[in-house]
Every structure is written in C-alpha cells, then in structure tokens.
Amino acid sequence: MAARSKARVAQLAINARTFRTDDSFRDDSIRGHILEAETYEFITFTPTELRGLPETSPAVGETIQFEIVGDLSVHGMTQTKVFEAEVTLVDENTLAGTATTEATYTEFNITIRTPPLVSEVKDALTLSIEFVATRAEE
Numbered sequence: 001m002a003a004r005s006k007a008r009v010a011q012l013a014i015n016a017r018t019f020r021t022d023d024s025f026r027d028d029s030i031r032g033h034i035l036e037a038e039t040y041e042f043i044t045f046t047p048t049e050l051r052g053l054p055e056t057s058p059a060v061g062e063t064i065q066f067e068i069v070g071d072l073s074v075h076g077m078t079q080t081k082v083f084e085a086e087v088t089l090v091d092e093n094t095l096a097g098t099a100t101t102e103a104t105y106t107e108f109n110i111t112i113r114t115p116p117l118v119s120e121v122k123d124a125l126t127l128s129i130e131f132v133a134t135r136a137e138e
Contacts, residue, residue: 009047009068012129016043034110035075045081046071063088068099074108093135100128
C-alpha cells in the first residue's frame, strides 16, 4: 500500500439497470419505481479527499481506518458523502476492506411508494461496499 502521498481511490460506477436481489418482483420495483434506472442508469461515487490515512504504509496484516469523502450521484442528484473505511493490507500489492456511509432517499429526490400490505420503508439507509484492490502499475 502506498504511503499517504500516493494513495488514490478511483471513481466507482454501478449500473442501476443491473441491480439484482433474491426476488425479481423487488428487483423490478427498485430498478423501475425507486431508482428509475431507465432514466438514471448509473450510480456514481467520485472521491475528492482521503482523511486520516497514516503517514507511512501499514505492515502486511495491519488494518487501518480512514474516511473517503466524495460526491455520490443517485437519481440525478449529487450529495457529498463521507464513507468510513476499514482496510487491511493483505500482501504487498493487495488491500481488502469495507466502506460505509448513511444516506436518505429524500436527499436524492427518491420517493418510495408503499403499496398496501407492504410494511413501511424507512427513509434512512446504509450504503456499504466490500472491496479488494490491487496496486496500480507505475
């Protein structure tokens, strides 16, 4: 893992049209009515800052925590979000970790229509990603 001066996080893009769960009815509802994936195909996160990285590279097996600040774009709206990251240096070229933040549907102008016989959907949600990253060729 690079020292703080060389650390980078690339833009992340998720195609909302390919969203899948274990239930096709839920998938259709999320893609069509909630995310409106035909209009807003991609969900993107563009990092702008890394906060709290150590001055030096961690040792193999060491876990570090830091923040990834950036612009999250969903449903045509962009909001600045801070992801709490926890990363372990697996070997000299590989990192594995998670990054998590909180969001609400309303801040992205998403309306959840609750049909009869379905329990209420809360506005708050947790966004989490698990990742494995490898060192870029220099």
